[in-house]
Structure formats: C-alpha cells, structure tokens
Amino acid sequence: MNHFLTPVSFGVITERVVWMDYRFSDKVLALKPNAIREILKSASDPDVISLSAGNPAPDAFPIDEIREISERILRENPIGVLQYGVSEGYTPLRDTLKRYLREKHHIGTEEDELIIVSGAQQVMDLAAKSFLNEGDVLVCEAPSFVGALNTFRSYNTELVGVPVDPDGMNMEALEKTLDENPRAKLIYTITNFQNPSGVTMSLEKKKRLYALAKAHGCLIIEDNPYGDLRYYGEDVPAIKSFDTDGLVIYSGSFSKVLAPGIRVGYMVANKQAMSKMIICKQGQDVHTAMWSQMLCYEYMTRYDFEGHLDYLRKLYRVKADLCMKLLDEYVVPNGITYHKIEGGLFIWCDLPDQVDMLDFCKKLTERKVCVVPGNAFLTDGDLPCHSFRINFSTPTDEDLTAGIKIIGALAKEVIQ
Structure with missing residues (x-):
C-alpha cells in the first residue's frame, strides 16, 4: 500500500491512503454487473416506465x-x-x-x-x-x-x-x-x-x-x-x-x-x-x-395459503391478458413478435433480424421506457440477439399501456 503522512496541529500524525492496487481473485475478475440490477438504476427515475423489473405486483403482498x-x-x-x-x-x-x-x-x-x-x-x-x-x-x-x-x-x-x-x-x-x-x-x-x-x-x-x-x-x-x-x-x-x-x-x-x-x-x-x-x-x-x-x-x-395462490393467479392473469392484448394491438402490427404465456411474470419479444436490438432498447430508454436487452440472458453476452424481455407484474395498468404504446410507436418508426 502506498501512502504518505500528513502532519496536523498539536503534533498529531494522520495517515492518508492515496492509492491501493486491488488484486481481485480469478473467480470474480471477469464478472460484470448484473444487467437487470444496472437497468433498475435507470428505472428508479419516477419519470421512467419500468417494464424491466421482475418484481411481484404491489397488490400481491399480504x-x-x-x-x-x-x-x-x-x-x-x-x-x-x-x-x-x-x-x-x-x-x-x-x-x-x-x-x-x-x-x-x-x-x-x-x-x-x-x-x-x-x-x-x-x-x-x-x-x-x-x-x-x-x-x-x-x-x-x-x-x-x-x-x-x-x-x-x-x-x-x-x-x-x-x-x-x-x-x-x-x-x-x-x-x-x-x-x-x-x-x-x-x-x-x-x-x-x-x-x-x-x-x-x-x-x-x-x-x-x-x-x-x-x-x-x-x-x-x-x-x-x-x-x-x-x-x-x-x-x-x-x-x-x-x-x-x-x-x-x-x-x-x-x-x-x-x-x-x-x-x-x-x-x-x-x-x-x-x-x-x-x-x-x-x-x-x-x-x-x-x-x-x-x-x-x-x-x-x-392462513389460507392456497387461497392466496389463487388470488395471485387471478391478479396476474388479468395483467398478462392486458399485456398480450396491448402487444397484439400496438406492437405486433409493427413487426415485433412475442411468445404467448400461460403463467409467470415475463414476456419475450423478438425484433426482426435487421434491427439492432441494443440500439432499439437504448432508444426506448431515451423515451423513458425500460426493458431488458436479451443478450443479458445469454451465456455469452456478445453473441447476436434480437430479443428483449418485458415484465407486466410490476407496472400499473396505466404505465403498462403507455409503455407498450411507446414500444409500438418506436417499432413502427424503426422497422417500417
């Protein structure tokens, strides 16, 4: 460790560290930040519509x-x-x-x-x-x-x-x-x-x-x-x-x-x-x-654990149905496809091959909508990917509607 000593009043010596060479272990040296956690930092902006988190709906908690x-x-x-x-x-x-x-x-x-x-x-x-x-x-x-x-x-x-x-x-x-x-x-x-x-x-x-x-x-x-x-x-x-x-x-x-x-x-x-x-x-x-x-x-x-699970299924069915309805209305006609789901909290969307997915996601962020780029989920993030993930459980119905409309508008602009 390199350091120097700075004298202060009353003859007290204070040691101040100026530089340290941190030698990380081989196990963590190549690790990168969790892409979703990093995206959530942007999504914390109250003006941003976050379709990126995987959080339960606020109404889900007993x-x-x-x-x-x-x-x-x-x-x-x-x-x-x-x-x-x-x-x-x-x-x-x-x-x-x-x-x-x-x-x-x-x-x-x-x-x-x-x-x-x-x-x-x-x-x-x-x-x-x-x-x-x-x-x-x-x-x-x-x-x-x-x-x-x-x-x-x-x-x-x-x-x-x-x-x-x-x-x-x-x-x-x-x-x-x-x-x-x-x-x-x-x-x-x-x-x-x-x-x-x-x-x-x-x-x-x-x-x-x-x-x-x-x-x-x-x-x-x-x-x-x-x-x-x-x-x-x-x-x-x-x-x-x-x-x-x-x-x-x-x-x-x-x-x-x-x-x-x-x-x-x-x-x-x-x-x-x-x-x-x-x-x-x-x-x-x-x-x-x-x-x-x-x-x-x-x-x-x-408590009624099974009843709570039934409540969650009904809650998420309504939100999933709304999300897929909005995608069918505003996004699919403009060239993006998605995979129908029967449960869970996520929908996977596919862009046409000619569209740069990362650039598309960046443009969405500029328009105050956050999704997760698909390459974050690959074993090698540098491999080609034309997909992104959206979450429908966390946003309000109003935000979900507004966010998907923005995705559709950008798709129309970029793809067509």
Whole structure:
C-alpha cells in the first residue's frame, strides 16, 4: 500500500491512503454487473416506465397478515426469532414444506432432504460450490436467468447454452452438447414459465432431459420459482417428481408467492448430495433469518395459503391478458413478435433480424421506457440477439399501456 503522512496541529500524525492496487481473485475478475440490477438504476427515475423489473405486483403482498404474524411471533416467541437457528432451517417450516411438496407436487422421497435457504439464488451457489471445479461445464437454457448465470460464472465454470423451443430446451441440441462436453456436471433449467422466455417445458422433454442427464452422469438443477403462478392450462409434473436416482436438485421460493424481501427459498435433494451443501451454507450465512422462516411457517399453517395462490393467479392473469392484448394491438402490427404465456411474470419479444436490438432498447430508454436487452440472458453476452424481455407484474395498468404504446410507436418508426 502506498501512502504518505500528513502532519496536523498539536503534533498529531494522520495517515492518508492515496492509492491501493486491488488484486481481485480469478473467480470474480471477469464478472460484470448484473444487467437487470444496472437497468433498475435507470428505472428508479419516477419519470421512467419500468417494464424491466421482475418484481411481484404491489397488490400481491399480504401486508396485513405479515404484520399480524410479525407482531405475534415477536410477542410470543421473541427469543426464537432473535436467536441463532440450525443451518438446515426452522424445523416446523421444513416439515410443513415436505408435506406440501409431497401432497401437491409428488416431490420428495425417503432418500431426499429439504433445507431452507436465503432465497433460491443460494441454491445455485451451493450447488456450484459443491459440485463444480474450475473448467467444468454447466449446461443451461439459452436464454436463461442472469442471476444464476453470474453465480455459475463466479466459479470459473464454462457455460454452454442450449436453444429453447416453445416447449422447452431443444433435446437434440442438449444431447449433442452433452456428447461434446465430457466435463459437463450440471444442467440448469427453469422448467415452468422460464425467465426470461416464459416457456414451460413439456413432460415429454422433462423425461428426455432426465434420461440424458442420467446417461451422461450429470445432475439437474430444477429451478421452479414460478410454478405456482399458472393461470392457464394444466400443471406439468416436475422433473423431481419422477427422480428415482437422486439426480435432481429442486429449488423453490417464497419470493414470487409471498415476498422477495424476506429472502426465503428451499431446496430438495438426495441426502448424500445435500450433506456437502449444508456445510457450504454454514460457511456462507450460518442459517437463513429466523423471522423470515417463522413468517413463512405461520402463513402456510394459520392462513389460507392456497387461497392466496389463487388470488395471485387471478391478479396476474388479468395483467398478462392486458399485456398480450396491448402487444397484439400496438406492437405486433409493427413487426415485433412475442411468445404467448400461460403463467409467470415475463414476456419475450423478438425484433426482426435487421434491427439492432441494443440500439432499439437504448432508444426506448431515451423515451423513458425500460426493458431488458436479451443478450443479458445469454451465456455469452456478445453473441447476436434480437430479443428483449418485458415484465407486466410490476407496472400499473396505466404505465403498462403507455409503455407498450411507446414500444409500438418506436417499432413502427424503426422497422417500417
């Protein structure tokens, strides 16, 4: 460290640092800021219409119930809320989730364990830390969730993307990718209402993915934060529901069905696989916040959790219908296409090949509308991309209407 000493009055010497050469680790040196988090800085401008965030609707939060629960547990069990807990999670919540997942989704066997994590993002980190060495390959959908991709990158993992069809990951491309990458260890997939594409993987493809993973000795991370937000069609069974070989690490979350600010997720995996991930969690945060875990437990057991999920589905169905209606009216006629959705919070829009997507998104920002450029969701952000993601859950109906009209007007100007 280079520094010099500056004398001040009364003979006191004050040391002042002028320069430091920060030598970052190889694991983080190449990491770039999360594109969505950076865009949200612009979206915080009150004059900007943000169609970029992935936040739940303001009307989605059960605020009164959360206030009641917080007051009660702080009154009746203050030490339990404020004291340390076990790394695996609050036992009553774990037991409740085990029953819920078995009864509703047929997830969990005697060979599985469930733990509570500090948001589903921690599942990706624990899995990567436990199973990936530097230079190992992780296979994922292209596009995929940028937060998970950055987590995997931090372990010097080689990311290989597989194209996404309207019914999920392209299985022929997946098989070719696994054949060509013998160091592939993990396959990451968001099987329901994928972020960012909105696509749901068909049951046929889920079974094919499982068979390919088994044949190539890979584990599957099945990320399912949006599965309870289906408002059209029939549920498709999770890959974990037919996992008889301990291949699937299943990730669930309360972020989209209760509140993201409480940072509570959960993970189901084979006990042997889970053992190392629990040790890794101990080194990260010791345990997930006790208040948050107790809050989730109380809400699931004392309140109408299923009724709340029904309310969310109705809320988002109305907003999704409005969004698709506006796109059909103002955007599609001007040359942009999009993928119809049956659930979740996102819609993926495609520009014609001749249109520069990044320039289009920049022009939208200049017109006070924020969307997320599609290359943010690729394993290599420098690859060609002609798509962008919009979110309809966060903005008001008025802002959503105004924002999509602006997108349509710009499309008419640029494309036609």
